[in-house]
């Protein structure tokens with residue numbers, strides 16, 4: 001670990017692998033696919049996807065074609081599926097690289113069918129049915145039209161029929177059962193190999209939500225898929241910043257932009273090289289806490305682009321010193337706790353982790 005890095009993101013790939021195993025153990029269907037869109041939720045697809053593959057993950061989902069091509073260079077043999085489907089001009093590269101589009105509309109089905117015909121061979125695809133998310137996928141009318149004209153699927157080798165849950169992290173919400181029932185009603189009517197409904201939280205809604213294939217992202221990266229209950233998942237990331245300076249501030253001063261924190265007693269303030277450009281939320285201004293060893297210290301003043309100030313007045317003398325690393329996310333401050341306090345969701349904390357962070361990957 002370089003002493004010159006201002007801020008460090010440590011990604012525990014062993015924990016990612018253990019989380020994959022934990023989800024597999026909780027899942028009664030045939031296979032758990034790893035969702036590695038958005039650069040593996042900000043953690044780095046080049047490290048995360050091969051680690052998952054080493055753990056036995058053989059099917060991956062990404063959002064875009066560019067992500068699929070990048071993943072194909074990393075993992076020549078795995079199954080790669082693309083949530084956004086295939087766009088005009090991408091068909092040949094998809095087929096050549098054995099990338100499976102999720103077909104979300106009648107237009108995408110027509111495009112893929114035409115390409116299969118041009119190639120003279122069947123091409124694999126998933127089909128997305130909308131059961132309530134109203135974002136992607138065929139609605140009920142389109143499903144009926146397509147089922148009435150099965151020739152429109154000629155040359156398309158249907159792998160998974162999938163749908164996506166809108167409120168899976170809230171088990172008490174009746175919309176889960178509405179979507180499950182709608183999916184169970186229509187999905188088996190298609191000539192596909194397998195059915196897929198559950199995301200991370202969907203796996204923990206119980207076996208009725210499992211079907212054959214789970215598509216799991218955020219739980220692999222350490223977020224609790226069962227909010228409000230003890231997490232079945234291990235923490236994956238540690239976000240740390242290095243103390244640049246410790247200063248004494250007397251009672252007449254304020255700290256940082258906007259002068260939002262007024263010291264009410266003679267204080268010592270440590271300035272840490274970690275800011276919102278690194279992904280530490282602005283919303284943690286005057287609200288977050290950090291840890292130096294086992295000591296909890298409050299964030300005071302506004303989080304700025306490159307710097308965050310913490311109040312170290314109550315720490316033992318000499319503990320807070322330039323060069324020391326302060327933990328902002330980790331075992332003490334979980335990704336869920338930080339997201340909750342910042343009034344956001346763990347997904348935005350993960351995908352917002354900055355480019356400038358020094359990234360360290362731990363394998364077990």
Ligand SMILES: *Cc1c(COP(=O)(O)O)cnc(C)c1O
Nearest residue numbers: 035164199200215216217218219
């Ligand atoms: C992102 C995504 C997932 C993964 O969701 P998590 O909550 O991160 O497990 C699954 N399915 C679809 C359609 C997605 O867009």
